[in-house]
Amino acid sequence: MSDPCWIQKEIPYIQFPGLSQEPNLAHGVFTRHGGVSAPPFDTLNTSYAVGDHQENVTENIRKITDVIQAQELMYMNQVHGDEIHVLRKGDRINGEAIDADAMITDIPGLALMIKQADCQGAIIYDPQKAVVANVHCGWRGNVQNILGGVVSRLNKEFGCRPSDLHAAIGPSLGPCCAEFVGYAEIFPRDFDRFMVRENHFDMWAVSCWQLTEAGIKPEHIETAGICTKCKTDWFFSYRAEGTTGRFGTVAMITP
Numbered sequence: 001m002s003d004p005c006w007i008q009k010e011i012p013y014i015q016f017p018g019l020s021q022e023p024n025l026a027h028g029v030f031t032r033h034g035g036v037s038a039p040p041f042d043t044l045n046t047s048y049a050v051g052d053h054q055e056n057v058t059e060n061i062r063k064i065t066d067v068i069q070a071q072e073l074m075y076m077n078q079v080h081g082d083e084i085h086v087l088r089k090g091d092r093i094n095g096e097a098i099d100a101d102a103m104i105t106d107i108p109g110l111a112l113m114i115k116q117a118d119c120q121g122a123i124i125y126d127p128q129k130a131v132v133a134n135v136h137c138g139w140r141g142n143v144q145n146i147l148g149g150v151v152s153r154l155n156k157e158f159g160c161r162p163s164d165l166h167a168a169i170g171p172s173l174g175p176c177c178a179e180f181v182g183y184a185e186i187f188p189r190d191f192d193r194f195m196v197r198e199n200h201f202d203m204w205a206v207s208c209w210q211l212t213e214a215g216i217k218p219e220h221i222e223t224a225g226i227c228t229k230c231k232t233d234w235f236f237s238y239r240a241e242g243t244t245g246r247f248g249t250v251a252m253i254t255p
């Protein structure tokens, strides 16, 4: 676990120390602060689907786009599936959100944003090929191994070698709060060893395991180590708050 760096600006965000060293990558995990939304979406809510005013969400996303200095920002209708959306140089970007849970691009200046409140936003980056992926991974994503799916898609579509990839797992439900009472019905048996106490699982470790199984070196994986349910002063948490916002995790190949 590596302590994330907090960037304290008008709009605060955190960066992963390893990824922040990469000259061709811009990234940030935004918090709930620095936006314009009113409670219970206060204030930097990025989701149009939770009941917030549309114009506030649009303004929040505009602010994030500004901070990251993106020419364009893409997000998805996240559906807890394993669909991966690939955007290559030359592809037309029409700005319409599609149903998927991961995006991959090599287009400089195109920011990819994941929206979350307890689920993991995971950035996977290849400094050799200058390709980046941003993944929405909740427990259903772990069960479907979307992280492994993204690694193999990076390889198939862009020739990325897993050993070159760097990955970072953002603030999300920690082992303290990731309680799954019905785990026997929903998790495969090889998740059992990640149970830390009755019904509680270390989903950060599950994701690290899935990434290393896919060929990423353990020393290339960073985990923010921040539990959203424990830190609602900084992050939205669906489990802690119910009706709430979604914070944004953004990654972009720099122009």
Ligand SMILES: [Zn+2]
Pocket: 173, 174, 175, 176, 177, 178, 227, 228, 229, 230
């Ligand atoms: Zn917690």
